[in-house]
Amino acid sequence: SAVENLTAIWYKNPTFNDPVEPTWYSNLEGDTSDINATSGSGQANYEILGDNGIFSGILGIPNSSSSLGWINVTNPRFPAPPDFQEIDEYGCEISHTWIDPDDPVQSPSVHWENSITMPVNMSDYIITSASVSAEFNASVATTSGSGGTNYGVESRNDSLTLSGDYSRDYDKARFYVLISDLEDKEVHEIAWYQTVDLGQDLVGDVITSIPDTLMNTIVEEALIFYLTSLFKRDNFNFKITLGIRVQCIDNYQYDRDQWISLRIKSCNLTFTYEKKINQFSSISWSQDGDKITKKTGDTIITLTEAKLNFKYKINEDWTDLSPNSEIRIFINNNKLSETVKLSSASSNFTLAKLGGFDVFDIIPYGVQINLSIQVYLADEFHLGNEKIISIDEVYLNISYIVEFPDYQTGIEVYFNGINKTDNPLFQIPAKADLNITIKYPDNYSIHIPQAVVQLTGNITISLEEDEIYGQYTVIINTENLPIGEIYFNMLAHRINYEAQRRSALLVVSKINTENVQLFLDGEDKTSFPFLNIPLHKLLNITVKYKETTGEHISGATVQLVGEGVFENLNESLEFEQYSVIVNTTLKFKLGINNLLINAEKNRYQEKSINPIITVRKINTQIIPTSGSNNINIRPGESATISVSINNLDYNKVIKGLIVTYTWEYGEGLLTDDNNDGIYEEIFENVPVGTHSVNISAYGSDNYNFESYEIIISAFRPKQDILPYQILLIIGIIASVIVGGYLYAYQRILKYPKQVRKVRKYRKTLNKKQAPNLNIKTREKSFNSEYKKELKSSSRSITGKPAIKKSKELTVSENEKGKPQMNTGSKNQITLNTKISNNDLNNQKLHNKRNLIKIRKLRLGVLKLKNFRQFISIIIIAVLLFNFFILSQHFNLKSNNFLYSQKEDYQSDLRVSGQEIFTNQPWLNDTSFDNLTDPVWFASYGDLGDKSDVDAMLDDNNYANLTVIGETHTFSEISGTPNSSTSLNWYRFNNPEFPADPDNDYIDDEGCYVDHDWSEQGDQAPSVHWEKNVTMPLDMSDYIITSANLT
Known part of the structure; x- marks a missing residue:
């Protein structure tokens, strides 16, 4: 006989391909409304049916569109109604006046009810959050407003009569909100307010009304508890009640209490709820497999190993509210001790256990092997949405030994046509087909038909027989295989034939990709x-x-x-x-x-x-609306600067900025009066010169603003300079002439002619050669002097010499303008061209007189007592004239120089602030390396609290700006009063209700009070326990971020 080691895949359709049923079948246990089982897309699903809802039927003013269904009912405990009651568009209102002693209605009350029916059975849901709020207002008449001491509502602070039978208690009204079952067997007050100071009539402190005010409410946990308790009585219905109760105390004889208006203005009740998933519910997917017969004929089968494994996933993370829920495995109703917690499931399929579960001990012989994979819900919890757990690739691999009479056989293995019998190692990329061909011949090399040829291990599949070629073949797409090394076995056997087995290693590499x-x-x-x-x-x-x-x-x-x-x-x-x-x-x-x-x-x-x-940051640019950053004007004129700030990244004008300017004469704002993004300012009476105006913009920190320079040039035109240049030349010439004359006068001209000649002759006396003197006779000298004077006189005569005409000469003009003579008689024409002596003497006399006047003027000047003063006046006048001309010249020259510079500078002008400079030497130690002698220092602003910030240099060469924050927790009051976690409580009297109870004390279990009331005793005893708390810090420097009171 022969012994074969075999491994078989025991269950059909392990990948849940359609149709799934009836091979696989499902089973639900527990609350089937919470769970469901489905299949499809190559997987089996366990569905946990979560759900959620929001109740918001009570919102705002009663009987408004968001709060319908309110009705007026009698308060069964205090059935007497008030004088007036109604529900209108402003809420629920009552008013009442009690008049002592004949009015029996001393404690009127009224209720408004609203019965609520939920859309779902709340026994199957859990309330997860809840809130309630109610708003009221009130107004009453006080004693001072009612005409007497006994009139008006009394408060606890009013002086009440304590003698006789009159009560020292005060009048009060209570507003409240109740929830209950429909039969009022269980009633809970969830909001309330009872007046204390309303009606106060102290001098200077009268309280006649309470404005819109929120009632006191219970905590959310208590509200959820009460609602849950009501839904246990009735799974669908509950009732909400708005109530007002008035208590009129008999404080005086003939007391009168007037409640003008008591109104519940609004009420809001909302809560959310989620589906309750009941404990112990379960979903199972099962299959009945073949049975194992231990002995058949001469063949003996012995089990050696049984491994179960599957993949599972969840659509979203499992809830923390059910940490004990898990996946269980049953074989023939025998539970495997190992389980898989649902909290470990991820959104991708994952093996339940690496290497699989060992189920060898629970595999039976001789019966069908039933497998059941169950999702078990071990906790009760609420779930707001659906959770889906899925399983796939369920494999039970059973290994066994088969003993049978043997026939010798052989085996040949081919991977993609390559013979790998002796070396079954093969590498292949993913997404490629692998053809595995196995030949299983007998000892005569004849093909053995109908054999079982399969792959086991990490690859489990059966090969199909090809009778034509005498081989067994399977094509595996490596796309479904994991990346890396895959070990598997190749097994061929048939009853009564020797089994052949080979181990192989397949290396699947990842698909090559390009760089992204x-x-x-x-x-x-x-x-x-x-x-x-x-x-x-x-x-x-x-x-x-x-x-x-x-x-x-x-x-x-x-x-x-x-x-x-x-x-x-x-x-x-x-x-x-x-x-x-x-x-x-x-x-x-x-x-x-x-x-x-x-x-x-x-x-x-x-x-x-x-x-x-x-x-x-967004780049911006300041742009002048004129298109140029240069403005040319005359001195004294006005210049208008108009700019817009452009968003360079998004190509639009920025509005709403603060735009400033600075120049040598001050600073100011450019305004956008039209809100069109154009900022303007007028510079009036600009002085002469070139002026730089620096424009800056400020706004959102999202922008990167850079300054901009505008040049205002104020100069006179060149044509205005020419007259001053002409005057300058004239002044220079006049100065030279006057100076030359003064010099000549001082040296020569101030002496008479005869003296000058003598002085000139005197200079020659020191010479070696004697001067040549020509001494004229008296007659020659007289004639020469006479001719000179006559010649000089003739020069001073203006006009032509007088000519005497004869009476016979007549001159007229022809029509062409030429002179014509009378030709009547040639002999009568006589032209006397000879000047008479008389006329010549008259002319000489006239010239002589003019010369005498000039000489007298010069002699008059020379004879002035203060001739130097006259000369000084002339010099000063000339100097003043030249000073004026020169000042104008240099002023214009300076302006002209600036104007010339301005023309040269214009060619180099460009937008200011548009260049980026690096390597600036303005700051030292920019890497903060010098810690021994730092050049950087910290400074703190004058605003704010300096204890909140700090600035320092550290050893890592950083400049640190620190905002100092702290977190503290107050927990001195925790647990039982006067325990180790809550010390220093002490007893004192309640000032509002000073009467003590019969017995009170504080012990290790808490604060305790007991009291028996009799007709003669106090109806309202009270006691307080106080604890003074001193904080370790100044709380004005801290903010409370959370607080909790239970």
């Missing part, structure tokens, strides 16, 4: 993944993830990860890419953002890229 291609706003940034963008920019990030063949990889997970950033890129099958649009303001920080884009898919090579996105 990155596009930022449509620009290929794969090789240079850097981008500089402004704030508020929507950034389109696109990634292409391909195989090395260029084929798009669909269904991959492509994620963008960074500091505070986690985005999934969406796939576009049309464009074969993954992309996402990111709001850089919300997702990125200002400055450098180091990001990671990772693309991965199961069985594909993972690729990533690290883009760096620099988010900067």
Whole structure:
């Protein structure tokens, strides 16, 4: 006989391919409304049916559209009604006046009820949150407003009569909200307010009304508890009641209490609820497998191993409210001790146990092997939405030994046509087909038909027989195999034949992929993944993830990860890419953002890229509306500066900014009076010269503003300078003439002619040669002098000499303007051209007189007593004239020089503040290296609290600006009063109700009171226990962030 070691896949359809049933069948136990079983898409599902709802039927004013169904009813405990009661568009109102002694209605009351029916059976739901609020107002008459001491509502602070039978208690009204079952067997007060000071009539402190005020409410936990208790009585219905009760105390003889208006203005009751999942409910998927016969004929079967495994997942994380729920395994109703907690399930299929569950001990012989995989809900919990647990690939591999009479056999193994019998190691990429062919011949090399040829281990599949070629073949697509090394066995056997077994190693490698291609706003940034963008920019990030063949990889997970950033890129099958649009303001920080884009898919090579996105402030530019930053005017004129501030990144004008200017004469604002984004200012009476006006803008911190320079040039035109230049030349010439004359006068002209000659002759006396003197005779000298004087006189005569005409000469003009003579008689024409002596003497006399006048003027000047004073006046006049001309000249020359400079400078003008300078030497120790003798120092502002901030240099060469925060917890009051966690409680009397109870004390179990009331005793005893708390810190410097009282 022969012994064969075999492994068989015991259950059919382990991957739940359709149809699933009846091979697999489901079973539900417990509350079937909470659970369900479904199958499809190659998996079996366990559904836990969660649900949720919100009750909001009581909102706002009673009987408004959001709070319908209110009716007026009698308060069964205090059935007497008030004088007036109604429900209107402003709420529920009563009014009442009690008049002592004949009015019996001393404690009137009224209720308004609303019966609520829930849309679901609340016994199957759990309330998860609840809130209630109610608003009221009140007004009453006081003693001072009612005409007497005994009139009006009395408060606890009013002086009440204590003698006789009159009560020292005070009048009060109570507003309240109740919830109950429909039969009022269980009633809970959830909101209330009882008046205390209303009606106070103290001098200067009269309280006649309470404005809109919220009632006191119970805590949320108590409200949930009360609602839950009511729904246990009635699973669908409950009742809410609004109530007002008035208590008129007989304080005086003939007392009168007037309650003008008591109104419940609004009431809000909301709560949320989720489906209650009952404990011990379960869902099972089961299958009945074949049985194992221990001995058949000569064949003996012995089990050696039984391993069960499956994959499971959940649609979303399991709730923390049910930590004990789990997946259980049963074989023939025998529970496996190992379980799988639902809290460990993930959203992807995962093996229930690496290596599988060992079920060898519970595999029976001779009966069908029944497998049941059960989801067991071990806790009661609430669930707001549906949870789906899925299973797939359920395999029970049973290994056994078969003993039978043997026939010798052989085996040949081929992987993709390559003989791997002696070395069954084969490497293949994922997403490729693997053809495994096994030949199983007998000892005569004849094909053995109808044999069982299968792969076991990590690959479990049966090979199909090909009778034509005498072999067994299977084609496996490696896309379904895990990446890495896969060990499996190849087994061929047939009854009465020797079994053949070979172990093989298959290496499945990941599919090769290209490096991801990155596009930022449509620009290929794969090789240079850097981008500089402004704030508020929507950034389109696109990634292409391909195989090395260029084929798009669909269904991959492509994620963008960074500091505070986690985005999934969406796939576009049309464009074969993954992309996402990111709001850089919300997702990125200002400055450098180091990001990671990772693309991965199961069985594909993972690729990533690290883009760096620099988010900067929005760039702006100050632009003059004239198009030029230079303004030319005359001195004294006005200049208008008009600019707009452009958003360079988004190409629009920025409005609502603060725009300032500074120049050598001060600073101010440019205003946008028309709100059109144009900021203007008028500079009046601009002085001569070139003026630089620096424009700056301030606004949102999202903008990067740079200053701008505008040049105002105020100069006179060149044509205004010419007259002053002419006057300057004239002044210079006059100065030279006057100076020359003065010099000549001082040296020569102030002496008479004869003296000058003598002085001239005297200078020659020291010479070696004697001067040549020609001494004229008296007659020659007289004639010479006479001729000279006559010649000089003739020069002073203006006009032509007088000519005497004869009477016979007549001159007239012809029509052409020429002189004509009378030709009547030639002999009668006589022209006397000879000048008479008389006329000549007259002319000489006239000249002589003019010469005498000039000489007299010069002699008069020479004879002045203070001739130097006259000369000084002339000099001063000339100097003043020249000073005026020169000052004008230099002023114009200076202006002209500036004007010339301005013309040269215009060619070099450009927008100020548009250049970026680096390597500036303005700051020292910019890396904070010098800690022994630092050049940086800390300064604190005058505003705010300096204890909240700190500034210092540390050893890491950083300048740290620290905002000092602290967190503390107050927990001195915790647990039982006067225990170790809550010390120093002491007793004192309640000032509002000073009467003591019969017995009170504080012990290790808490604060205790007991009291027996008799007719003669006090009806309202009270006691207080107090604890003074001193905080370790000044709480004015702290903010309370949370508080809890129970």
